[in-house]
Amino acid sequence: MPDIIQLLPDNIANQIAAGEVIQRPASAVKELLENAVDAGATIIKLVVTDAGKNLIQVIDNGKGMSETDARMSFERHATSKISNIDDLFHIKTMGFRGEALASIAAVAQVEIKTKRAEDELGTFIEIENSAVIRQEPCATQTGTIICMKNLFFNVPARRNFLKSNAAEMRHIVDEFIRVAMAFPEVFFSLTSNGQQVFHLEAGSLKQRLIQILGTHYNTRLVNVKEDTDYMNVYGFVGKPETAKKTRGDQYFFVNNRFIKSAYLNHAVMNAFDEMIARDSFPMYVLFIDVDPSQIDINVHPTKQEIKFEDEKVIYAFVQAAVKHALAQFSIAPSLDFSLNADIQSLEAVNRPATNETLNNVTSSNLFKTFVQKNQAHKIDPVNKSELNHWRDFYEPSGKPLQPLAPDQTTDAGQTSFEHEVITGPALQRGSHVLITDVAFTQIQQAYILACTTNGFILIHQQQAHERVLYDRYSQAINGKSMPTQQSLFPSTIELGAGDTILMQELLPDLHTLGYLIEPFGLNTFVVQGTPADIIQGNEKMAIEMLLEQYKHFSSDIKFSRRERLVRCIARQQAIRPGQSLSQREMTTLVNELFASTTPNTTPNGTPTYIEFKNDYLDRMFGK
Incomplete structure (x- = not known):
C-alpha cells in the first residue's frame, strides 16, 4: 500500500488558514486598519466598493516598508513584533501573528504600494492566489496603499455565503467604528461606492464618540476615570435616560483592542442597578489599560475574546469605576423641588393679594x-x-342605585353588550366556546379575563396583541399593503452611519407596511407618514426602537429579512402591560385574536392565553 499522507500545497494551506481570519469583507477591513494603526499613521482612509466584495482599499501615511519587508509581509507568520516566546506576553500592538496579509492574499487579488520616508522610490507588488505576479519600484507617497480586489474570487463557494451588500456593509461599519473609537487622535474616513460615510477629524475621545454615535449624546455622557497601580479604567457611560431596550452602543477596549465580554458587561449592568429598568441596557464606551502580561489575547482568531489573569479584580474595578462616576456626577433619581413654569404663569400666583383676600384667609x-x-x-x-x-x-344619600339601561354607556367608556358568542379555531372543542354576555375584566392592567361555557380563559394582552399585529403585518408584506397616515408636520430623523445603511435596506419593506420615509441628505430621513395605528408624534421613537430590535433580533432559526422585520414591528407595537383598556378595546382585541389561524401562541411560540376549566377549579377547592 502506498503512503497516503502528504503535505498540502501552499496555496491550499493558505486558503484553509484564511478561513479562520478572513470570514467576510469586514474581517479584511479590520486587519488592514489595524496594520495602518501599527504603522504609526495619523491619517487613515478606507474605500470600499460593493460592500468590500469588489474592492477594499486602505490608504495611510504611516512609516511604510522597504522592498524586502513588503515582499516578506505576505508570507505566513512573518511578523516584526515577535522574536521569542516571551514577546507573546508583552504585546502592545494590534497585530502580531503575521496572518492577515497572507490570508488576504490567499483569497483575493492584492496590490500594494509602500514607501518609507528615507527612500526615493517605493515598492509595488501584485499578488494573486498567494503567488507574486509582479514586483517593481514605483513612485508613491510615504506610507502604504493596499488594495484588495474580488474577495473569494478563487473560492466561489465561500463567496456564495456572503450576505447582501447592505448586511456586509453594516459589518464593515462596525469594524471601522471599533478601530476609530480606540484611536481618536487619528483621522479616519470611510467612503462607500463613491459616497463618504464617515469623516472623523482627530480630537478627544468625547469628540470622536459624538462624531460616531450622534450629537444627541453631547450632554448625556458621564466621564469615567479611575487610575490604580494594577489597571486604569476610563471612558464614558450614558446617563440613565439613554438606556435602550436592546443592546446598542456598548464597547469594551482592553489596551485599545475591542473585546467582547459578557462578564464585564455584567459589571456595568450591576453599576446601573435600580437606575434603569431591568429590561434596558446602558450605553458605555470603556477602556481598560492593564499590563499585557496580565492578559492573554492569543485565544481567538479574531482576537475579540481575551483571558484575564484575575477576572474578579477586573470586574470589581470596572463596577466601582462606573458607580463612582455616576455618583460623582449626581446621576441618580432625585426629587425636583423647582417650581413648574406652568404653575408660575397661573393667575393665582402672579396676581397680587388684596387686603380683602388677605382678611378672608387670615x-x-x-x-x-x-x-x-x-x-x-x-x-x-x-x-x-x-x-x-x-x-x-x-x-x-338614601337613594337606591339605578341599574344602567341596556344601551347606556358608563363614564369609563364601558358598554354592556347583548348576548354574544365568540368562536375561533382554538376554542371550538365540543361545546366549549367563548361568550361575552359577561363583560371582560382587565386584571393588573396586563391580563384580560373572559368567561367560556366551560370555565374561563386568562389572556395576556401584550402577547395577544403581538399575534394580531403579526398576522396583520404578514398579510401586508405579502401583497396587501397597509394604509399610510400622512403627517401634517413631517419629522426628521438623524441616524448613525450603521443605522443609515440598515434603514436604506429596509425602506421598500417599510413602505409596504405603511411607513413613508424618504432620504434627506447624509444620515438623515424624513418621515412623511406612518401606519394608521401609530400614535402621531411618536414616529421617531418608534422607528429608532424598530431599528434597534431588528439589529439585535435573536432567534435559533434564521429568518428572512422580511420575516425579521414583521416580527420586530409586531413585538414593538404591541400594547405593554400597564395600559388600561376599555371594554370596547378588549372586545376588539379578543375578536381579532380568535380570528387568527394560530390564536394560542405568539410568533415565537409564547402562549397568548391560559385556559381554566370548571372541573379543574372544582378540584382545586376539593369538590
Whole structure:
C-alpha cells in the first residue's frame, strides 16, 4: 500500500488558514486598519466598493516598508513584533501573528504600494492566489496603499455565503467604528461606492464618540476615570435616560483592542442597578489599560475574546469605576423641588393679594390652627368646622342605585353588550366556546379575563396583541399593503452611519407596511407618514426602537429579512402591560385574536392565553 499522507500545497494551506481570519469583507477591513494603526499613521482612509466584495482599499501615511519587508509581509507568520516566546506576553500592538496579509492574499487579488520616508522610490507588488505576479519600484507617497480586489474570487463557494451588500456593509461599519473609537487622535474616513460615510477629524475621545454615535449624546455622557497601580479604567457611560431596550452602543477596549465580554458587561449592568429598568441596557464606551502580561489575547482568531489573569479584580474595578462616576456626577433619581413654569404663569400666583383676600384667609379657623401658638393640634367641633362638608362624602344619600339601561354607556367608556358568542379555531372543542354576555375584566392592567361555557380563559394582552399585529403585518408584506397616515408636520430623523445603511435596506419593506420615509441628505430621513395605528408624534421613537430590535433580533432559526422585520414591528407595537383598556378595546382585541389561524401562541411560540376549566377549579377547592 502506498503512503497516503502528504503535505498540502501552499496555496491550499493558505486558503484553509484564511478561513479562520478572513470570514467576510469586514474581517479584511479590520486587519488592514489595524496594520495602518501599527504603522504609526495619523491619517487613515478606507474605500470600499460593493460592500468590500469588489474592492477594499486602505490608504495611510504611516512609516511604510522597504522592498524586502513588503515582499516578506505576505508570507505566513512573518511578523516584526515577535522574536521569542516571551514577546507573546508583552504585546502592545494590534497585530502580531503575521496572518492577515497572507490570508488576504490567499483569497483575493492584492496590490500594494509602500514607501518609507528615507527612500526615493517605493515598492509595488501584485499578488494573486498567494503567488507574486509582479514586483517593481514605483513612485508613491510615504506610507502604504493596499488594495484588495474580488474577495473569494478563487473560492466561489465561500463567496456564495456572503450576505447582501447592505448586511456586509453594516459589518464593515462596525469594524471601522471599533478601530476609530480606540484611536481618536487619528483621522479616519470611510467612503462607500463613491459616497463618504464617515469623516472623523482627530480630537478627544468625547469628540470622536459624538462624531460616531450622534450629537444627541453631547450632554448625556458621564466621564469615567479611575487610575490604580494594577489597571486604569476610563471612558464614558450614558446617563440613565439613554438606556435602550436592546443592546446598542456598548464597547469594551482592553489596551485599545475591542473585546467582547459578557462578564464585564455584567459589571456595568450591576453599576446601573435600580437606575434603569431591568429590561434596558446602558450605553458605555470603556477602556481598560492593564499590563499585557496580565492578559492573554492569543485565544481567538479574531482576537475579540481575551483571558484575564484575575477576572474578579477586573470586574470589581470596572463596577466601582462606573458607580463612582455616576455618583460623582449626581446621576441618580432625585426629587425636583423647582417650581413648574406652568404653575408660575397661573393667575393665582402672579396676581397680587388684596387686603380683602388677605382678611378672608387670615380670619379662617384653618389658618389660625397653623399660625397661632400651640394650636396646630386643635380641631373645631364638627358643627362649627369649615371642613364639615367633607363628611357629606361618607354619608349615604338614601337613594337606591339605578341599574344602567341596556344601551347606556358608563363614564369609563364601558358598554354592556347583548348576548354574544365568540368562536375561533382554538376554542371550538365540543361545546366549549367563548361568550361575552359577561363583560371582560382587565386584571393588573396586563391580563384580560373572559368567561367560556366551560370555565374561563386568562389572556395576556401584550402577547395577544403581538399575534394580531403579526398576522396583520404578514398579510401586508405579502401583497396587501397597509394604509399610510400622512403627517401634517413631517419629522426628521438623524441616524448613525450603521443605522443609515440598515434603514436604506429596509425602506421598500417599510413602505409596504405603511411607513413613508424618504432620504434627506447624509444620515438623515424624513418621515412623511406612518401606519394608521401609530400614535402621531411618536414616529421617531418608534422607528429608532424598530431599528434597534431588528439589529439585535435573536432567534435559533434564521429568518428572512422580511420575516425579521414583521416580527420586530409586531413585538414593538404591541400594547405593554400597564395600559388600561376599555371594554370596547378588549372586545376588539379578543375578536381579532380568535380570528387568527394560530390564536394560542405568539410568533415565537409564547402562549397568548391560559385556559381554566370548571372541573379543574372544582378540584382545586376539593369538590
